[in-house]
Amino acid sequence: MSVYEQSALATKHALPSYLNADEIGPWGTYLQQVDRVTPYLGSLARWVETLKRPKRILVVDVPIEMDDGTIAHFEGYRVQHNLSRGPGKGGVRFHQDVTLSEVMALSAWMSIKNAAVNVPYGGAKGGIRVDPRKLSKGELERLTRRYTSEIGLLIGPTKDISAPDVNTNAQIMSWMMDTYSMNTGATATGVVTGKPIDLGGSLGRVEATGRGVFTVGVEAAKLIGLPVQGARVAVQGFGNVGGTAGRLFVEAGAQLVAVQDHTGSIYNPLGMDAAALQEHVREHGGVKGFPGAEAIDTDAFWSVDCDILIPAALEGQINKDNAERIKARMVIEGANGPTTPEADDILHDKGVLVLPDVIANAGGVTVSYFEWVQDFSSFFWSEDEINARLVRIMQEAFAAVWQVAQDNKVSLRTATFIVACKRILHAREARGLYP
Numbered sequence: 001m002s003v004y005e006q007s008a009l010a011t012k013h014a015l016p017s018y019l020n021a022d023e024i025g026p027w028g029t030y031l032q033q034v035d036r037v038t039p040y041l042g043s044l045a046r047w048v049e050t051l052k053r054p055k056r057i058l059v060v061d062v063p064i065e066m067d068d069g070t071i072a073h074f075e076g077y078r079v080q081h082n083l084s085r086g087p088g089k090g091g092v093r094f095h096q097d098v099t100l101s102e103v104m105a106l107s108a109w110m111s112i113k114n115a116a117v118n119v120p121y122g123g124a125k126g127g128i129r130v131d132p133r134k135l136s137k138g139e140l141e142r143l144t145r146r147y148t149s150e151i152g153l154l155i156g157p158t159k160d161i162s163a164p165d166v167n168t169n170a171q172i173m174s175w176m177m178d179t180y181s182m183n184t185g186a187t188a189t190g191v192v193t194g195k196p197i198d199l200g201g202s203l204g205r206v207e208a209t210g211r212g213v214f215t216v217g218v219e220a221a222k223l224i225g226l227p228v229q230g231a232r233v234a235v236q237g238f239g240n241v242g243g244t245a246g247r248l249f250v251e252a253g254a255q256l257v258a259v260q261d262h263t264g265s266i267y268n269p270l271g272m273d274a275a276a277l278q279e280h281v282r283e284h285g286g287v288k289g290f291p292g293a294e295a296i297d298t299d300a301f302w303s304v305d306c307d308i309l310i311p312a313a314l315e316g317q318i319n320k321d322n323a324e325r326i327k328a329r330m331v332i333e334g335a336n337g338p339t340t341p342e343a344d345d346i347l348h349d350k351g352v353l354v355l356p357d358v359i360a361n362a363g364g365v366t367v368s369y370f371e372w373v374q375d376f377s378s379f380f381w382s383e384d385e386i387n388a389r390l391v392r393i394m395q396e397a398f399a400a401v402w403q404v405a406q407d408n409k410v411s412l413r414t415a416t417f418i419v420a421c422k423r424i425l426h427a428r429e430a431r432g433l434y435p
């Protein structure tokens with residue numbers, strides 16, 4: 001019997017009540033990804049169960065007074081998946097569909113991602129089940145401050161550091177940082193990253209995730225002989241990640257042929273002006289009505305003729321219903337968890353190269369790490385220096401993962417999990433169990 005089988009047997013009956021072994025959804029996707037990597041972990045497989053359950057889960061009630069005088073309650077979460085390699089690190093998502101399963105999966109992917117690019121963090125993630133577009137600015141501030149206070153017992157610059165994610169931004173990070181500082185009695189800039197520059201933010205952070213997506217995309221394109229010049233790119237989600245990645249590809253000579261966001265899908269086979277589209281999104285809240293393209297059906301977006309597809313919105317967007325129709329040669333996962341395991345297999349069989357989220361979108365947390373280091377040392381770097389260090393880390397991490405994929409004849413996702421899980425479990429093993 002292998003070490004893994006022994007470990008599986010030993011822990012078989014110890015599943016916590018809140019974890020469902022048959023769970024589908026983001027956490028179920030993550031568990032399947034861990035199962036796929038386990039045979040490659042050698043003797044470290046003994047510790048693999050540690051990756052299959054979060055270290056800490058905090059669910060909080062967030063009551064706020066609305067502008068009309070009523071009291072509203074929102075459900076908030078902070079999950080610390082694994083802290084073996086350092087403090088928790090991961091963003092905060094404000095979305096009406098946020099669930100505990102989703103935040104658990106996002107926290108776990110942060111553990112993997114942080115280890116994959118070798119920044120000294122564990123994985124964590126937070127969220128509030130709310131549609132922030134329906135709140136006034138005052139309501140949003142009260143919600144953010146109350147949530148920060150509620151999760152106050154877990155967070156801190158050396159314990160757990162938040163950052164922006166879907167529907168959260170530098171303003172929300174400022175309120176979180178201020179609330180934590182007021183509660184603890186000292187200005188603590190390092191409790192969040194993605195802050196405004198005047199508050200200890202880092203140059204290059206806003207664009208970092210998109211820049212990382214672009215960087216690994218260019219590296220992979222070289223390896224499969226796909227010229228970026230003239231490549232046709234389709235992007236789902238034109239926010240922080242998708243907007244930046246789309247624009248950088250266009251600046252490198254690619255053509256942005258299709259874009260989809262929550263307001264609609266647009267198409268122009270001759271390519272769109274990405275900077276103008278970003279401006280349109282800033283003004284109108286979405287891509288709908290952009291004059292440089294025609295509207296297409298939501299579903300038609302997935303069949304568009306393109307070379308590179310960048311999902312940069314939400315989880316589970318590439319699934320068994322649309323994977324077969326995807327025409328791209330390469331999928332670069334800007335979003336977290338955009339491809340279901342079934343779709344992963346379909347894309348693999350079609351010969352589509354998938355650059356997985358846990359490496360492709362790690363540029364954001366890499367520059368978050370730079371921001372945190374700069375905050376601690378109170379010494380700030382130039383944007384050129386930040387971008388150069390970011391590109392170097394992304395290129396080196398991607399090259400290492402590519403090599404592991406070649407050596408083991410596995411997908412880049414499994415290869416990234418092999419690199420990351422080994423780092424996490426080595427740390428776990430070296431620290432040992434306390435007491």
Ligand code: NAD
Nearest residue numbers: 166167209237238239240241261262312313335336361364
């Ligand atoms: P954002 O809020 O800036 O943008 C989200 C985009 O997704 C918007 O264009 C929105 O319209 C679109 N969208 C939302 N629902 C959609 C739907 N149902 N169909 C199509 N499009 C939809 O968020 P972001 O920061 O760009 O994050 C996007 C993804 O990237 C998320 O999965 C996030 O976890 C991941 N990510 C973000 C960062 C970061 O630094 N911001 C880092 C790593 C990963």
